[in-house]
Amino acid sequence: xxxxxxxxxxxxxxxxxxxxxxxxxxxxxxxxxxxxxxxxxxxxxxxxxxxxxxxxxxxxxxxxxxxxxxxxxxxxxxxxxxxxxxxxxxxxxxxxxxxxxxxxxxxxxxxxxxxxxxxxxxxxxxxxxxxxxxxxxxxxxxxxxxxxxxxxxxxxxxxxxxxxxxxxxxxxxxxxxxxxxxxxxxxxxxxxxxxxxxxxxxxxxxxxxxxxxxxxxxxxxxxxxxxxxxxxxxxxxxxxxxxxxxxxxxxxxxxxxxxxxxxxxxxxxxxxxxxxxxxxxxxxxxxxxxxxxxxxxxxxxxxxxxxxxxxxxxxxxxxxxxxxxxxxxxxxxxxxxxxxxxxxxxxxxxxxxxxxxxxxxxxxxxxxxxxxxxxxxxxxxxxxxxxxxxxxxxxxxxxxxxxxxxxxxxxxxxx
Amino acid sequence: xxxxxxxxxxxxxxxxxxxxxxxxxxxxxxxxxxxxxxxxxxxxxxxxxxxxxxxxxxxxxxxxxxxxxxxxxxxxxxxxxxxxxxxxxxxxxxxxxxxxxxxxxxxxxxxxxxxxxxxxxxxxxxxxxxxxxxxxxxxxxxxxxxxxxxxxxxxxxxxxxxxxxxxxxxxxxxxxxxxxxxxxxxxxxxxxxxxxxxxxxxxxxxxxxxxxxxxxxxxxxxxxxxxxxxxxxxxxxxxxxxxxxxxxxxxxxxxxxxxxxxxxxxxxxxxxxxxxxxxxxxxxxxxxxxxxxxxxxxxxxxxxxxxxxxxxxxxxxxxxxxxxxxxxxxxxxxxxxxxxxxxxxxxxxxxxxxxxxxxxxxxxxxxxxxxxxxxxxxxxxxxxxxxxxxxxxxxxxxxxxxxxxxxxxxxxxxx
Numbered sequence: 093x094x095x096x097x098x099x100x101x102x103x104x105x106x107x108x109x110x111x112x113x114x115x116x117x118x119x120x121x122x123x124x125x126x127x128x129x130x131x132x133x134x135x136x137x138x139x140x141x142x143x144x145x146x147x148x149x150x151x152x153x154x155x156x157x158x159x160x161x162x163x164x165x166x167x168x169x170x171x172x173x174x175x176x177x178x179x180x181x182x183x184x185x186x187x188x189x190x191x192x193x194x195x196x197x198x199x200x201x202x203x204x205x206x207x208x209x210x211x212x213x214x215x216x217x218x219x220x221x222x223x224x225x226x227x228x229x230x231x232x233x234x235x236x237x238x239x240x241x242x243x244x245x246x247x248x249x250x251x252x253x254x255x256x257x258x259x260x261x262x263x264x265x266x267x268x269x270x271x272x273x274x275x276x277x278x279x280x281x282x283x284x285x286x287x288x289x290x291x292x293x294x295x296x297x298x299x300x301x302x303x304x305x306x307x308x309x310x311x312x313x314x315x316x317x318x319x320x321x322x323x324x325x326x327x328x329x330x331x332x333x334x335x336x337x338x339x340x341x342x343x344x345x346x347x348x349x350x351x352x353x354x355x356x357x358x359x360x361x362x363x364x365x366x367x368x369x370x371x372x373x374x375x376x377x378x379x380x381x382x383x384x385x386x387x388x389x390x391x392x393x394x395x396x397x398x399x400x401x402x403x404x405x406x407x408x409x410x411x412x413x414x415x416x417x418x419x420x421x422x423x424x425x426x427x428x429x430x431x432x433x434x435x436x437x438x439x440x441x442x443x444x445x446x447x448x449x450x451x452x453x454x455x456x457x458x459x460x461x462x463x464x465x466x467x468x469x470x471x472x473x474x475x476x477x478x479x480x481x482x483x484x485x486x487x488x489x490x491x492x493x494x495x496x497x498x499x500x501x502x503x504x505x506x507x
Numbered sequence: 508x509x510x511x512x513x514x515x516x517x518x519x520x521x522x523x524x525x526x527x528x529x530x531x532x533x534x535x536x537x538x539x540x541x542x543x544x545x546x547x548x549x550x551x552x553x554x555x556x557x558x559x560x561x562x563x564x565x566x567x568x569x570x571x572x573x574x575x576x577x578x579x580x581x582x583x584x585x586x587x588x589x590x591x592x593x594x595x596x597x598x599x600x601x602x603x604x605x606x607x608x609x610x611x612x613x614x615x616x617x618x619x620x621x622x623x624x625x626x627x628x629x630x631x632x633x634x635x636x637x638x639x640x641x642x643x644x645x646x647x648x649x650x651x652x653x654x655x656x657x658x659x660x661x662x663x664x665x666x667x668x669x670x671x672x673x674x675x676x677x678x679x680x681x682x683x684x685x686x687x688x689x690x691x692x693x694x695x696x697x698x699x700x701x702x703x704x705x706x707x708x709x710x711x712x713x714x715x716x717x718x719x720x721x722x723x724x725x726x727x728x729x730x731x732x733x734x735x736x737x738x739x740x741x742x743x744x745x746x747x748x749x750x751x752x753x754x755x756x757x758x759x760x761x762x763x764x765x766x767x768x769x770x771x772x773x774x775x776x777x778x779x780x781x782x783x784x785x786x787x788x789x790x791x792x793x794x795x796x797x798x799x800x801x802x803x804x805x806x807x808x809x810x811x812x813x814x815x816x817x818x819x820x821x822x823x824x825x826x827x828x829x830x831x832x833x834x835x836x837x838x839x840x841x842x843x844x845x846x847x848x849x850x851x852x853x854x855x856x857x858x859x860x861x862x863x864x865x866x867x868x869x870x871x872x873x874x875x876x877x878x879x880x881x882x883x884x885x886x887x888x889x890x891x892x893x894x895x896x897x898x899x900x901x902x903x904x905x906x907x908x909x910x911x912x913x914x915x916x917x918x919x920x921x922x
Contacts (some may be wrong), residue, residue, distance in 0.1 A: 163784075164757075167740075295879035370650065477586045478586070
């Protein structure tokens with residue numbers, strides 16, 4: 093499916109360097125999408141595919157990022173060294189995701205509109221990029237058959253969740269969250285159709301503890317031209333499970349979690365949230381639909397509607413997991429939230445949509461570091477148990493649900 | 508091999524809670540190992556296998572850490588929740604790795620001796636531990652066949668590189684480094700023979716940026732009761748390579764690096780250091796012996812001798828990779844250094860010893876964070892290229908070599 097909901101209007105435009113930008117507006121008069129309020133992007137940006145000077149100053153054709161096959165692990169590693177040629181870095185105090193100032197001739201940020209609801213645009217310094225004319229073929233590196241190199245011909249997009257830079261995603265209204273889901277589904281569907289794209293990953297990095305320097309609420313969407321290591325692993329496990337049982341692994345995981353109930357932390361009509369049986373992070377929740385669905389684009393209206401509220405409830409649980417400060421201020425839990433979606437091609441029937449949301453935080457001010465065992469060997473060590481995590485989440489779930497209900501009420505009053 | 512070098516004497520003792528401790532002394536009168544200078548450990552520690560009170564205060568048999576099989580990824584995840592029952596945490600300003608104060612009746616730290624050269628002991632709060640009487644079998648969890656759980660029946664040891672807490676490992680003399688190599692080799696050999704141990708990992712986490720709070724120079728040795736994800740991947744790749752070519756993957760990687768020469772940063776008679784062709788970290792070096800060797804215990808005397816100097820040269824290159832401060836002080840490069848060793852059992856002939864040393868630092872004060880793509884998808888993105896890393900390392904190699912030579916001269920004078 094993924095026809096846009098009638099409540100959302102999508103309007104595309106092109107930025108000065110040739111990148112795509114899409115507005116997703118959910119309120120009359122669909123402001124950022126309306127021609128009268130939309131601005132052109134008159135920044136003096138060089139076309140993104142323009143030749144770039146080499147070390148000696150001579151212009152060379154832009155070839156884009158490449159990736160190399162790590163023969164020790166079987167993984168592709170994009171080396172986005174071209175990102176270092178960043179010429180127009182915004183000043184440190186600038187917010188490139190803010191709307192243009194009212195009355196200004198144009199925005200000095202990325203979004204040429206005085207206001208917006210949700211907006212998606214191609215990343216200006218992407219790790220993955222297809223450059224027209226660059227053939228997407230694998231070649232031997234340094235003449236060694238064993239060493240392979242390829243263009244990192246994917247696509248990186250940024251999604252702004254709100255025009256208000258002071259907000260966190262958990263503070264948007266369910267109505268706005270519904271629009272974000274619509275945008276995720278739309279991008280998943282469109283990016284899946286691009287040549288060479290094997291999977292689409294919608295995710296949010298939240299918190300300066302994980303390196304986020306731009307506090308404006310935003311996420312990212314990566315369209316990978318290869319199957320990522322985690323997806324490869326899951327696919328391998330799912331195929332072995334299907335061979336042994338004839339069943340879908342992720343469906344069986346959900347059913348086993350439901351049978352046990354011990355780690356279920358939130359349930360809706362269409363969605364279930366649980367701490368996975370072998371959680372590796374100090375705080376980790378998986379969210380899965382009850383119906384077998386490959387990706388966000390396949391969700392129906394009822395599932396999307398419920399998810400808008402459910403997702404905000406989960407984010408509010410994350411924010412309440414650690415004790416509040418003495419004055420009642422919630423701990424800003426740093427987290428990574430990522431949607432695992434089935435590949436666009438082979439293996440699609442073996443995987444199943446689910447959200448993985450997790451935090452590096454062990455307690456306020458104390459991070460789990462990925463040191464020798466994790467970073468050197470990939471061998472995780474957890475200092476807690478999934479059941480302890482689930483117990484705490486169950487305790488705070490009612491408060492999180494109430495917080496979202498209050499936000500809905502406010503929204504209805506002011507709408 | 509791994510008979511101890513005649514210049515090193517090993518002396519074992521037992522700490523108050525039953526843990527093993529081994530002194531590796533390299534100088535007359537082999538002080539920490541001599542009966543007259545060694546102290547008993549009279550701390551009032553509870554036996555480490557003693558029953559522990561449950562939530563209601565009733566003592567229960569100590570069962571040790573368990574690990575669960577993550578059916579989504581095929582990885583074992585130890586959940587060391589018992590570590591939270593830490594009863595005797597040292598005060599924040601204490602250094603449990605310091606030798607006892609001269610004349611004191613006993614140490615208030617872990618090492619009951621007034622001085623030592625190199626010492627290894629079992630970690631007091633291990634993530635992996637075999638508890639006598641606990642059978643090492645896999646069982647179904649919550650009655651689900653798909654969900655498996657097992658004792659995390661491995662072993663975690665700590666190695667102190669120097670009695671001087673102000674030193675970094677790169678500042679020890681080659682002679683002391685030689686003793687450390689001897690200790691690593693000895694522990695690798697002994698731990699490999701323990702029942703159920705599948706691989707031994709000697710590593711060092713260096714720097715508070717990766718969560719190290721104890722600045723005393725030390726490393727860790729993990730004996731895993733399973734093959735780690737990275738080793739599993741390498742084994743899979745090595746087997747595919749052997750099937751396709753009849754050759755050893757890691758040997759072919761070394762030979763291809765030598766043929767290219769582009770990323771070789773240091774060469775000795777027995778050892779080669781290079782930036783791997785598909786390096787994923789902002790700074791990453793692999794060090795491999797020229798001879799096919801499965802693990803540290805298989806190194807011969809000549810290889811160990813050269814490695815002592817070679818290893819220190821590599822650490823000195825790490826410390827000079829980023830620009831020094833204006834007053835000439837070197838940047839304390841945070842790093843993880845880990846020895847990839849062949850498994851103790853199946854697959855041993857397909858892998859080959861190599862050191863992987865890498866840093867999260869992109870530039871002074873700026874870390875690479877493992878955010879959504881890396882932590883959620885396992886999909887690495889590098890912002891540099893292996894060749895750029897190698898160029899910088901080649902530039903600073905002579906200075907690093909000179910620094911170690913100066914340290915050797917000083918050592919010879921004072922010895």
